[in-house]
Amino acid sequence: MSIEEIPQGANVQILSKDEKKARDLIKKLNLKQIKGITRVTFKQKGNLIYAIDQPDVFRSAAGTYVVFGEAKVDDMNKRIAEAQAQAAQQEALTKAAAGSATDDKSPESITADLQAASLEDKKIEEEDVDEVVDESGLDAADIDIIIDQTQVSRTKAVKALRKHDGDMVNAIMELS
Template identity: 75%
Template structure:
């Protein structure tokens, strides 16, 4: 019977010669077929997985299994990367949706006022802190220099933060950054 003579929609399983031989040997070895298994997976190093869907599984009396079916490679690292990318996209979409919900006044006057307010605030803070000489007594100059380098703030702010945290550089840097 050729493939043209098989009616459409018929469930026909075509078995190769090698598979026929293997099945005959399985029968000679007294292996018992196990029904109800829908998927068999084999894991290899590097999260590489071989999966066999709808396998024929046989078990020997000693506990050895023989599996027949078409093995497909399933790379777990690729699946993990794809799921992380999908989660990141969902988080970005959620964040964009939440930021679009907030309504702000986008008139030119409001934007100009916001810009003026933002540009005036740092000047006022710097003027307040840089007015006088900074008293660095009791503090090490290298600690102050490290804080200035790490946070990019003025020396007066670094001294003030160090005094507030009793010379603890870590807490001073955390406050200023």
């Protein structure tokens, strides 16, 4: 059968003489063929990747693999650039869908947003200041360290220490 006689779209493998010999030797070595693998990649320094699409993969009992297929060079830098461009395009679509409220970049709008955010923070801080928390059983130095590390109110620091049974590390992690 010649190449011209093969119907278009048929899944036919044309193997070289050496590849046929190698496959016959693999059968004699009792290697098991692994089905379902669609791509095998090998990475070298400098983001250079060799990829084999639709490979024939065989595995030995010792865990070594033999892979047959055509290796093609795949440049990771190109793929990264494509992914970044796609992410930027997705972000632009998200911003466009958000509406005109986020599009307003006038100084007055920015100032109003900052003032609203600071007022919310002050309300939360005022709530914490008004509340008196029992510090008995806790070391004052531990509370001061948590306040210094996380820049929160004393009330929040005490609550976090109580929640974590005096464990400063977990209290700081929660507040950070």
